[in-house]
Amino acid sequence: MFEVRNLKKVYRERVVLxxxxxxxxxxxxxxxxxxxxxxxxxxxxxxxxxLKPTEGETRTAPPVLCLxxxxxxxxxxVLDNVLLGARDKKDEALALLEETELxxxxxxxxxxxxxxxxxxxxxxxxxxxxxxxxxLDEPTSACDAAGTKLVLSLLSRYREKTGCTVVLSxxxxxxxxxxxxxxxxxxxxxxxxxxxxxxxxxxxxxxxAKEFIAGWRI
Amino acid sequence: xxxxxQAFDLLFSLDQELLQILGVTLRMSFFSTTISxxxxxxxxxxxxxxxxxxxxxxKKTIHTLMGLPPVVAGLFVYALFTHYxxxxxxxxxxxxxxxxxAQCLLILPVVxxxxxxxxxxxxxxxxETAKGMGLSRRKVLFLCLxxxxxxxxxxxxxxxxxxxxxxxxxxxVGGNIQWKTRVMTTAIMLETNKGRFSFALAxxxxxxxxxxxxxxxxxxxxxxxxxxx
Numbered sequence: 001m002f003e004v005r006n007l008k009k010v011y012r013e014r015v016v017l018x019x020x021x022x023x024x025x026x027x028x029x030x031x032x033x034x035x036x037x038x039x040x041x042x043x044x045x046x047x048x049x050x051l052k053p054t055e056g057e058t059r060t061a062p063p064v065l066c067l068x069x070x071x072x073x074x075x076x077x078v079l080d081n082v083l084l085g086a087r088d089k090k091d092e093a094l095a096l097l098e099e100t101e102l103x104x105x106x107x108x109x110x111x112x113x114x115x116x117x118x119x120x121x122x123x124x125x126x127x128x129x130x131x132x133x134x135x136l137d138e139p140t141s142a143c144d145a146a147g148t149k150l151v152l153s154l155l156s157r158y159r160e161k162t163g164c165t166v167v168l169s170x171x172x173x174x175x176x177x178x179x180x181x182x183x184x185x186x187x188x189x190x191x192x193x194x195x196x197x198x199x200x201x202x203x204x205x206x207x208x209a210k211e212f213i214a215g216w217r218i
Numbered sequence: 219x220x221x222x223x224q225a226f227d228l229l230f231s232l233d234q235e236l237l238q239i240l241g242v243t244l245r246m247s248f249f250s251t252t253i254s255x256x257x258x259x260x261x262x263x264x265x266x267x268x269x270x271x272x273x274x275x276x277k278k279t280i281h282t283l284m285g286l287p288p289v290v291a292g293l294f295v296y297a298l299f300t301h302y303x304x305x306x307x308x309x310x311x312x313x314x315x316x317x318x319x320a321q322c323l324l325i326l327p328v329v330x331x332x333x334x335x336x337x338x339x340x341x342x343x344x345x346e347t348a349k350g351m352g353l354s355r356r357k358v359l360f361l362c363l364x365x366x367x368x369x370x371x372x373x374x375x376x377x378x379x380x381x382x383x384x385x386x387x388x389x390x391v392g393g394n395i396q397w398k399t400r401v402m403t404t405a406i407m408l409e410t411n412k413g414r415f416s417f418a419l420a421x422x423x424x425x426x427x428x429x430x431x432x433x434x435x436x437x438x439x440x441x442x443x444x445x446x447x
Contacts (some may be wrong), residue, residue, distance in 0.1 A: 042254065045346075049347075064352075065348070065350060068343060068346040068350055072344045073345070074344075074347075075364070075365060077275060084348075085351040122347070135350075
């Protein structure tokens with residue numbers, strides 16, 4: 001689970017995030033949407049502990065795992081990368097690689113992977129370890145439709161197995177509706193819409209949200 | 219050409235004094251580079267990847283010290299280790315050990331500053347990824363150094379280059395004593411002052427050869443590393 005209260009982040013006198021209250025019970029999945037610069041990544045970085053808020057408090061249930069927006073390929077092979085944080089979980093690592101269709105590439109250098117393959121590898125690398133809170137910043141942004149489907153099904157199985165809470169940011173409505181049971185739309189750092197993804201998408205509460213969703217579907 | 223011939227004659231004649239000077243030079247450069255890197259690489263990693271109060275001031279101080287004139291460093295270390303100085307009882311003045319201390323004072327800011335600059339530019343996504351995977355701080359720091367080893371090797375080379383070419387500080391604290399603290403640079407200075415230009419030039423060529431061999435070895439390591447990525 002996680003909870004934030006009176007959260008505020010200011011960058012050089014510009015308020016980039018201002019949330020009075022947001023919480024998510026254990027086992028649920030929240031999708032964050034919003035235009036570029038709306039505060040999605042800032043919120044995820046604060047929850048991950050990579051960024052200090054200017055004001056407010058956050059509560060998270062450890063252990064927290066986080067997939068940043070920019071995927072990084074560590075030295076070594078694809079398998080080395082997955083085993084980096086879990087040396088003793090070779091079988092699980094191989095199973096994850098098989099699920100994401102990366103098994104054939106397991107002995108290839110991670111740095112030679114394409115953007116989409118790297119994103120799948122990053123998901124495997126993270127999901128080999130259990131956690132209570134999983135934070136994913138645009139986890140499928142570089143994947144094609146098939147790759148997105150693989151990552152989402154992997155995520156779904158992981159959630160079932162561990163019972164963790166998931167917060168993910170996305171620019172794809174299908175990801176929000178398939179992966180999450182709650183959708184929050186941010187606008188200039190503030191919550192503009194919050195609720196069940198289908199409801200939020202079908203009947204947006206404000207004119208801004210209506211306009212954003214109309215554009216989002218394109 | 220005479221100088222080149224003299225340089226090779228000197229090398230291949232296995233002149234005892236030259237070998238001793240070369241030995242002291244390499245020993246001093248090796249220890250000062252090693253100590254500076256052992257302290258400076260982790261310090262630079264912390265400075266380049268962590269945010270803390272006073273970081274901007276510390277960075278400015280380190281950048282200033284990166285340009286510290288060697289004679290000033292020599293003078294400072296001399297004052298510390300002279301008979302009446304705080305470390306006078308150690309009787310280290312005019313020894314290779316104090317030359318290493320003076321060189322560390324010069325090289326440590328270079329290693330720290332360059333490491334911080336390298337890591338500041340490229341390490342943030344790597345660190346966030348590693349931290350996101352739930353790795354311990356120690357492992358993140360180790361990964362940070364390991365992932366950037368090609369860049370950090372160039373920092374080490376830079377430190378070694380500065381160490382082997384330095385003359386001001388080592389001549390003040392080492393005293394350029396024959397068979398004891400004479401290094402290549404102070405020997406070149408002495409021979410030039412004596413008017414033995416060819417001999418000084420020959421020593422200079424040997425010094426360049428040493429630097430060249432070290433650089434070729436390092437380039438080979440970097441190339442092997444790049445192949446390993």
